[in-house]
Amino acid sequence: MTGLEDIGFVTADDEMNPDRFNLAAYVLAAGRARPEHPALIVPGQVAWSHADLARAVARRAGGLAALGLAQGARVLLRLGNSPDFPVTYLAAIAAGLVPVPTAAGLTAGEVTGLAARVEAALVVAEPGIALPEGPDAVMATDLDAAALPVADWVRGPADRLGYIVFTSGSGGAPKAVAHAHRAVLARRMMWEGWYGLREDDRMLHAGAFNWTFTLGTGLMDPWAIGATAIVPPPGASPADLGRMIAAERATIFAAAPGIYRRLLREDLPAMPALRHGLSAGEALPPALRAEWRARTGTDIHEALGMSECSTYLSGSPARPAPEGTAGYPQPGRRLRVVDGHLQVHASDPGLMLGYWQGGAPEPLAGEWFDTGDRVRVRPDGAMVHEGRTDDLLNPGGFRISPQEVEAALAGLPVRDLAVGEITVASGARVLAAYYVGAALDEDAARAHAAAHLAEYKRPRIWLRRDALPRNANGKLIRSKLA
Known part of the structure; x- marks a missing residue:
């Protein structure tokens, strides 16, 4: 007996048929083979087994199916930092619908525009989160119903539309x-x-449930292999995170670089179960990686990706990225570099179907998709990320990668640093360095910059700030620096 007789039992092998595929069924198959193994832990709040998780998704799928929406209808998710988010996401897919996650902090006006873009048939919402005008909103807690058996989850070709992200x-x-x-x-x-x-891993992801980095790396991937996902409760401090890594025996820790930076300001406990950390969302400064190694005895492995194709370059425990690089193409990826631009082949299963336009994905043009990442390939095959095409700064008419400048300034005695453009009284645009920490000796800072950067790449202004503009997951919002 598996304890899952009420929703049916399908093996992982059954879920790999590309002609009868369902993303949600695939994600949960490995866990259904070990139903009592821990699937989701929110310390002090939630402790679900894989059986608990499968039942929660099946009940939510039953509630969605009972609404009678057309197959492929888009369901806008207006959910906060709680397990309701991944459960509803997977349940919508199980029921043959297309979930569209949106950031909880969007205003009513912003989300109304997004809902119209995807022609949302339904909004699944929690109290206190802004709703769009138009489609009816259904509270997530009102959706649970008789479970939709796993055997009845909607299946079809693996290359059909599954979900939409912005x-x-x-x-x-x-x-x-x-x-x-x-x-x-x-x-x-x-x-x-x-x-x-x-x-047997216990993956602790520092992000919120309703962040796509958490959804993929922190939840779906551990579940798809039958492992355990750990997510901190809302409001957890950096000190709390350090204690959770130790107390929950986390073997892998995943976070944006800003979270690592905050953790390293704390007195970290011993974390004997931790094998390594993962980082994504923005460039990981080499100095931050080195400090984490020195403090914890473990490495951080970084990945580069985008919404259109998840990640494609990374370091790993088996092949750590050399210092100053974004790592190597992941095994199985088909990438090429043309005039410094990184491209992904259209056959990559992780590449999007296209941008949603006029009620359908607009097909990709050509055999290769340009990621917008500018890279330089080293002789060993590792790639140096030189920023995104749309990230380039242009002070004084020079095209400058902010990531290159920030990496060169990483040795300065500051807690956080970023560069951007600023307009001075004359109307000229110059490069500015924004930093957090004790006041810099600007002569020493300029000398450091001169030793590592060409003159046109050196900041002309040094601006001390209490904090840099970062979102809830620690990612720099460069457009708000000025």
Whole structure:
């Protein structure tokens, strides 16, 4: 007896049929083979087994199916930092619907525009989160119903539309990125190419439930291998995170670089179970990685990716990235570099179907997709990330990568640093360094910059700040520096 007779039992092998595929069924299959193993832990709040997780998704899927929406209807998720987010996401896919996660902090006006873009048929919302005008909103707690048996979860070709995510909008208006069910299979390239993931792992992800980095790396990937996902409760401090890594015996810790920076200001406890850390969301400064190694005895493995294709470059426990590089192409990825631009082949299962336009994904043009990442390939195959095309600064008419300047300034005695453009009284645009910490000796800072950077790449102004603009997950919001 598995304890899952009420929702049916399907093996992991059954879920790999590309003609009868369902992303949610695939994610939960390994856990259904070990139903009593811990699946989700929120310290002090939630302790779910894989059986508990499968039942929660099946009940929510039953509630969604009972609404009678057309197959492929888009369901806008307006959910906060709670397990309701991943449960509803997977349940919508199980029921043949297309979930569209959105950031909880969006205003009513912003989310109304996004809902209209995807022609949302339903909004699943929690109290206190702004709603769009238009579609009816259903509270997540009202959706649970008789379980939709696993055997009845909607199946079909793996390359059909599975979910839609919006880009951050850092390069302009957010784009609606349409992904196929098969995108989850591409994530298996990360298991060895980035995570070093095993079924006995306990992955602690520092992000919120409703962040796509947490959803993929922190939840779906551990569940897909039958491991344990740990997510801190809302409001956890950096000191709390350090204690959780130790107390919950986390073997892998995942966070944005800003979280590592905050953790290193704390007195960290011994973390004997921790094998390594993972980082994504923005460039990991080499000095930060080195300090983490010195303090914890473990490495941080970084990955580079985007909403359109998840991650594709990374270091890993099996092949750590050399200092100053973004790592190597993940095994199984088909990448090329043309005139310094990194491109992904259209056959990559993790590459989007296209941007959602006019009621359908707009097909990709050509055999290769340009990621917008500028890279330089070293003789050993590792790639140096030189920033994104839309990140380039242009003070004085020179094109400058902010990541290159920030890496060169990483040795300065500051807690946080970023560079951006600023307009001075004359109307000229110059490079400014924004930093957090004790007041710098600017002569020494300029000398450091002169030793590492060409003159046109050196900051002309040094601005001390109490904090740099970062989102809730620690990612720098460069557009708000000035």
